Amino acid sequence: MSVEYFSTRTKGDGITASKAILKGLSDDGGLFVPSYIPKFESTLEDMSKMSYRELAYEIMRLYFSDFTEDELKNCIEKAYDDKFDTESIAPLVSAGGAYYLELFHGATIAFKDMALSILPHLLTTSAKKNDIKNEIVILTATSGDTGKAALAGFADVPGTRIIVFYPKNGVSAIQEKQMVTQKGSNVNVVGITGNFDDAQTGVKKMFNDKELAGLLNEKGFQFSSANSINIGRLVPQIVYYVYAYVTLLKEEKIKDGELINVVVPTGNFGNILAAFYAKNMGVPIDKLICASNENKVLFDFFKTGEYDRNREFKLTSSPSMDILISSNLERLIYFIAGNDPVRNASLMEMLSKEGRYSIDDEMKKRLSSFEGGYATEEETLKEIHDLYDSTGYVLDTHTAVASCVYRKYKKDTADDKTTVIASTASPYKFTNSVMKAIAPDVTGKDDFELADNLCRISNVPVPKAVEEIRNAPVLHDIVCDKDEMKETVMKLLGI
Numbered sequence: 001m002s003v004e005y006f007s008t009r010t011k012g013d014g015i016t017a018s019k020a021i022l023k024g025l026s027d028d029g030g031l032f033v034p035s036y037i038p039k040f041e042s043t044l045e046d047m048s049k050m051s052y053r054e055l056a057y058e059i060m061r062l063y064f065s066d067f068t069e070d071e072l073k074n075c076i077e078k079a080y081d082d083k084f085d086t087e088s089i090a091p092l093v094s095a096g097g098a099y100y101l102e103l104f105h106g107a108t109i110a111f112k113d114m115a116l117s118i119l120p121h122l123l124t125t126s127a128k129k130n131d132i133k134n135e136i137v138i139l140t141a142t143s144g145d146t147g148k149a150a151l152a153g154f155a156d157v158p159g160t161r162i163i164v165f166y167p168k169n170g171v172s173a174i175q176e177k178q179m180v181t182q183k184g185s186n187v188n189v190v191g192i193t194g195n196f197d198d199a200q201t202g203v204k205k206m207f208n209d210k211e212l213a214g215l216l217n218e219k220g221f222q223f224s225s226a227n228s229i230n231i232g233r234l235v236p237q238i239v240y241y242v243y244a245y246v247t248l249l250k251e252e253k254i255k256d257g258e259l260i261n262v263v264v265p266t267g268n269f270g271n272i273l274a275a276f277y278a279k280n281m282g283v284p285i286d287k288l289i290c291a292s293n294e295n296k297v298l299f300d301f302f303k304t305g306e307y308d309r310n311r312e313f314k315l316t317s318s319p320s321m322d323i324l325i326s327s328n329l330e331r332l333i334y335f336i337a338g339n340d341p342v343r344n345a346s347l348m349e350m351l352s353k354e355g356r357y358s359i360d361d362e363m364k365k366r367l368s369s370f371e372g373g374y375a376t377e378e379e380t381l382k383e384i385h386d387l388y389d390s391t392g393y394v395l396d397t398h399t400a401v402a403s404c405v406y407r408k409y410k411k412d413t414a415d416d417k418t419t420v421i422a423s424t425a426s427p428y429k430f431t432n433s434v435m436k437a438i439a440p441d442v443t444g445k446d447d448f449e450l451a452d453n454l455c456r457i458s459n460v461p462v463p464k465a466v467e468e469i470r471n472a473p474v475l476h477d478i479v480c481d482k483d484e485m486k487e488t489v490m491k492l493l494g495i
């Protein structure tokens with residue numbers, strides 16, 4: 001039987017992949033999950049001979065089972081093309097005793113490009129397949145990187161509009177500049193007075209607002225989500241973990257079947273969940289190491305079994321991980337609850353009412369492949385400094401959190417398995433912090449001059465994505481209160 005999609009919150013009939021992609025979030029507020037995690041139909045050895053695009057098809061076809069071969073291949077061709085600055089799409093770089101899986105070679109130099117370059121094509125294909133005539137309105141809350149990657153993916157894609165909300169004072173200068181300079185007749189960018197969780201909560205509320213949905217439908221619109229809760233984002237992320245393994249195999253760094261560990265700098269839990277799916281599909285992964293910054297809700301959760309968001313929210317140098325409610329964790333909770341939507345829904349209700357929930361011992365046992373770790377601000381900058389000093393390789397702040405957590409894990413456990421660290425952003429996306437870590441005496445009058453200085457020191461060329469925004473005009477300057485998001489959306493759509 002082919003894969004169908006179910007909500008994590010109520011027992012119901014399964015829906016097709018294309019319908020799940022279109023809806024983003026289920027009507028009951030749940031996330032869509034596949035009826036089962038499919039196993040590979042090719043051997044690791046066979047997959048090691050495939051290009052990234054071929055491998056992407058081999059994996060995604062198992063999940064997007066109502067897409068025809070032509071439809072899916074077409075989406076893949078349009079996504080993984082010369083928008084990426086390397087033929088291999090996701091290169092694996094060895095440094096300091098680990099492998100860094102560089103996921104930042106796309107249009108916006110962060111890993112969100114891996115999924116957001118294909119989502120618009122999956123979405124418009126899904127709309128065609130389901131005879132949708134409404135214009136699709138993408139509503140997105142961003143902690144920095146999703147926003148620009150979604151804007152770049154959707155800009156001027158016919159039949160779509162996109163509205164992005166970001167915390168006005170919670171993203172880096174370059175991240176903000178990337179978003180507010182976005183071109184395209186169908187794009188809007190709005191800063192909110194609040195943090196990322198406020199933005200995400202506001203977007204979720206609009207998705208659950210039936211009255212608003214009715215109003216939109218009358219005017220020929222319907223919402224969909226580009227956030228990492230969309231199954232059309234999760235599935236493309238599985239591909240690069242398989243790719244990493246088969247690349248190690250091809251390069252004879254590991255033997256076929258040898259277990260590896262994977263470390264992922266985590267915020268909303270989408271990236272590491274994709275690694276978990278890859279493991280369950282058949283990639284020989286032992287530990288999935290979940291790395292947090294000082295907002296260490298997930299670290300505490302893996303240690304104690306209690307998820308508790310009632311704590312101070314910290315702004316760190318890895319803003320894309322400054323998250324207290326990791327939305328995608330819900331899919332894992334559902335899984336460890338034995339695919340029981342009732343059980344999961346009651347935990348999610350507690351989370352929404354009290355900001356916390358606890359899992360029982362049996363559920364906790366099913367988390368045995370996960371390890372939690374975290375790095376403080378000081379440790380993160382030191383990691384960038386130390387790795388640069390010893391190898392010349394420059395990490396961004398998010399990857400540095402993971403790298404530091406890995407080093408601590410290895411020291412504590414003496415587990416020396418081959419390890420892949422997901423490298424989620426180019427150092428040029430967080431130039432300020434990176435320069436503070438490797439060359440505190442070198443300054444620049446702005447982030448761009450600093451980028452030129454980083455280039456001089458590191459010998460890594462300034463990416464095109466940074467050059468392009470250097471002199472670009474600001475096209476978006478709307479700011480709204482966190483309680484005015486709905487009104488803002490209605491105004492922007494003219495309803």
Ligand SMILES: *Cc1c(COP(=O)(O)O)cnc(C)c1O
Binds near residue numbers: 145228266267398
């Ligand atoms: C989004 C993001 C993360 C966190 O990924 P999740 O899938 O939300 O856990 C980590 N690093 C960077 C650079 C990101 O943009």
